[in-house]
Amino acid sequence: MLYDPTEHRIRSFVTRAGRLSTGQARALEEFGPKFMIEYRKEAFDFHAPFGRSAPLVLEIGFGMGDTTAHIAKAMPDTDFVGVEVHTPGVGSLLKQIGEQGIANLRLIQHDAVEVLNNMIADGSLAGVHIFFPDPWHKARHNKRRLIQPPFVKLLCEKLAPGGYIHCATDWEDYAVQMLEVLGAEPMLANTAETYAEKPSYRPLTKFENRGLKLGHGVWDLVFKKK
Numbered sequence: 196m197l198y199d200p201t202e203h204r205i206r207s208f209v210t211r212a213g214r215l216s217t218g219q220a221r222a223l224e225e226f227g228p229k230f231m232i233e234y235r236k237e238a239f240d241f242h243a244p245f246g247r248s249a250p251l252v253l254e255i256g257f258g259m260g261d262t263t264a265h266i267a268k269a270m271p272d273t274d275f276v277g278v279e280v281h282t283p284g285v286g287s288l289l290k291q292i293g294e295q296g297i298a299n300l301r302l303i304q305h306d307a308v309e310v311l312n313n314m315i316a317d318g319s320l321a322g323v324h325i326f327f328p329d330p331w332h333k334a335r336h337n338k339r340r341l342i343q344p345p346f347v348k349l350l351c352e353k354l355a356p357g358g359y360i361h362c363a364t365d366w367e368d369y370a371v372q373m374l375e376v377l378g379a380e381p382m383l384a385n386t387a388e389t390y391a392e393k394p395s396y397r398p399l400t401k402f403e404n405r406g407l408k409l410g411h412g413v414w415d416l417v418f419k420k421k
Contacts, residue, residue, distance in 0.1 A: 279302065
């Protein structure tokens with residue numbers, strides 16, 4: 196179960212059965228025991244799996260994991276925990292971890308809100324990455340969007356002072372909502388006038404590159420905890 200069914204709230208994701216490739220299935224079996232952290236309803240020492248005390252960054256909804264792997268490799272002095280509910284994505288990133296020898300990355304397959312509420316200590320995160328979350332573009336579904344005031348408040352509680360939230364989206368009306376919600380949180384300060392320049396650590400995805408060539412926009416937002 197990827198979430199607690201007794202917690203009655205609107206979720207930002209829908210669990211769907213994805214088709215696992217042979218390589219993803221093999222990676223789950225081979226690398227899962229070492230690089231997966233099991234969800235539990237209690238505080239967890241996230242430094243323990245890495246065997247060191249380093250800045251810790253949480254990524255929520257890493258998809259197939261290409262960006263996550265790239266960033267973790269480029270920032271070896273930072274430890275990363277990726278949370279994703281979809282099994283093919285978890286298998287894909289585990290495959291990259293194993294093939295590329297990425298030691299500073301661990302994964303949790305569970306609802307990120309429950310992970311934040313139950314496993315992550317207040318003031319323990321150096322940063323949070325949320326790249327291209329589901330835009331739920333139909334107006335009647337907007338309430339399912341992840342970036343809402345209660346969720347942002349929860350993220351702020353988990354951030355250390357000076358910690359950051361970095362969001363990116365290619366849906367303009369979601370970008371507007373993100374800017375409004377993040378800007379209204381009293382614990383946060385925008386690092387830019389409105390939208391931020393893409394930080395150098397976030398690579399352009401193939402999908403993003405294709406969209407930019409077609410004239411589609413991409414918006415990055417980087418806010419820091421006061």
